[in-house]
Amino acid sequence: MDKSKNGEVKLANGSTADHSRATFHNVRSDKRNGLARVFEAKESSINRLLLGDHTFQAVYDVCAVHIVLFAAFKVLRDSLAAGRLTVELPLLYLAMGDFNLKGIVAFVLTELLLLSLAVCVYPGFMAWKTIRTKFPTLPVDIGFLLVYVLGLVAALATVLWAVFTVPICPALSFIVGVEQVRLSMKTYSFVRETAKKILTPWNKDDTTGPAVYYAGQMEPQVGTIAHYLYFLFAPTLLYRDRYPRNNGPINWKNVIAYAAQCMGILWTSGVLYQEMLVPLSFRHSTVVMSILNSFAVGFFILVLFNIGILHSWMNMHAELLRFADRQFYTDWWTANSYAVFYRKWNAIVHDWIHAYIFTDIKTLLGARGLGNIVPAFLSIAASSIIHEYLLAIGLGFCMPYLSMFFGGAGVVLYLFNPCFLMKRVSNVFILVATGMGMGIITFGYLLEFMSRHYCPPEPLNSNFFFSSHFFHCYQMHN
Secondary structure, X not given: OEEOOOOXXXXXXXXXXXXXXXXXXXXXXXXXXXEEEOOXXXXXXXXXXXXXXXXXHHHHHHHHHHHHHHHHHHHHHHHHHHOOOOOXXXXXXXXXXXXXXXXXXXXXXXXXXXXXXXXXXXXXHHHHXXXXXXXXXXXXXXXXXXXXXXXXXXXXXXXXXXXXXXXXXXXXXXXXXXXXXXXXXXXXXXXXXXXXXXXXXXXXOOOOOHHHHOXXXXXXXXXXXXXXXXXXXXXXXXXXXXXXXXOOOOOHHHHHHHHHHHHHHHHHHHHHHHHHHOOOOOOHHHHHHHHHHHHHHHHHHHHHXXXXXXXXXXXXXXXXXXXXXXXXXXXXXXXXXXXXXXXXXXXXXXXXXXXHHHHHHHHHHXXXXXXXXXXXXXXXXXXXXXXXXXXXXXXXXXXXHHHHHHHHHHHHHHHOOHHHOOHHHXXXXXXXXXXXXXXXXXXXXXXXXXXXXXXXXXXXXXXXXXXXXXXXXXXXXX
């Protein structure tokens, strides 16, 4: 990525985009907002390393080749054992489930309904803007707020119906859960950012306030429906009237490459889980061996998730939409504290939580919030709840392993800042602890998922969703 003399940024695909600052600006003069995210044309961290460091590029290519060989050897071994071309991935088959017509129709209808509810937010907002000028504002504001909340409840009810009543397979269940949360967070950002224009009008020539801290990415007037529709599909959760865009055409070669990376990492993850984490049986020795394996491969799972979702998937959509700000994560592998790691790991979600949870709680509590401590803890708790909800929707049960590790142990490590150690030592500590935590969490969910499919209780009781079934399976085999 090179910066030209006229202020444009040259991206990896050869196109250019207007360059603007992309930081959180602390605006002391405006207590209503305080912090605002401004987008800029910037490549992802891995792409910057690939373009500027030939050693990193060589290491990246070697790792990619070994991933392909790892998956190919799995196919070869299973085919030799079966005497025909095949691959044994029962975990992946369980996740995909039975793609019956009823489930597919329910999935498509759910996706369309979720998108329709999100699209209806814009005309609803414009109706609120018009009606509140002709009638008492308080009843109108409360009425439209209730309608918006009912829309969120309708989206939740739709997902619960599709997942638990139809039902649809775990993979599709997880997709509709992610889509519901994604669209809910996007519509909330649109309402929050755009309502400020109506409740506290401002002018683009102002020397303080939104005219300054949005750096020209928001207009005093409500954005058009085209702006809103672009935002619904853009790889960000924060609404702006305009974003930095690539000036060149879509690079379809990059789109295909990113899509291939996503598919390859999905396949590799399935093979890795099956070979290293899923026990061959529920006997004591095999379960213990899988636990030990989870500690060993946890960091590899972390890297696969980062490259597959936050890098390849997000960059593919950014390329399709010519979205120039591709800083979906930063160099989390250099973090020497959990506060830094949480901030760098997933910039998309962190930006939303920082803007609408952390900042709001800090403003509300003031000095009672003990600085950043209480807002940070509540932000971590909110993030844990969202992640637990998505996992419960996808897996079909609620086991708060993630909350216990990252919402429990993670909070303790958030307080314990190992920076008093050597920087390199503290960085290794964070990476090892996070990798081991990711491994044991993944193993816990996989073990529970497999237990419920291979030895389900008869009949299913009301506590099946919230109680662990692994111990029932374990007792049956030992």
